Amino acid sequence: MGEVAPVIQSQQTQSPITFRLEIVNSRSVDALAFAEGTVILSEAFVSRLALDRAHIAFVLAHEVSHILMQHERQTLTSALAWMAPLPTSSAADIYREMEDRYFQMDTYLSVVAHQTEFEADEIGxxxxxxxxxDPRRQLEFMQTLTNRGSQQSMLSTHPDPSLRLGRLRDHLPLAVRLFERAQGQP
Known part of the structure; x- marks a missing residue:
């Protein structure tokens, strides 16, 4: 995580999380984060999109943002709050109820998941x-995703890349000021 690690550590106010980066070579995984501090990055993803150091820094910062903001906990809490207790009926009734709830929960939780992705983009x-x-490189990366078209499943946790790009554009002025400050510019 190189240059990003000291910045991430400086933003932790509670008990610090020990972050660990694992590099895998999987076509089915791009990048993801686990609540305990592990970030997974796929070499296949880096190669497929021809990511450079700046792009990789943004991907890693995005994933670390999920951990810092405890997005996994927020999502699970939302799921538990939404679910009503299962009825104490027959096994067939319980099975049917679970099937019905699966798609309802996905619809409900996709709103939560999309919000956490937007937040991780902005914090990252x-x-x-x-x-x-340079934060303009992040927008370049998101533009690449937008140009490739959405290849996401119906059940994806990620919003459409064009929506993500639009929101990042809104946050670009602040990010540019942070970048300039990091470069020693007033």
């Missing part, structure tokens, strides 16, 4: 800018 943009990476 700021963290990487503070680490000295």
């Amino acid at each position: 943009l700021a963290l990487a800018a503070m680490a000295g990476y």
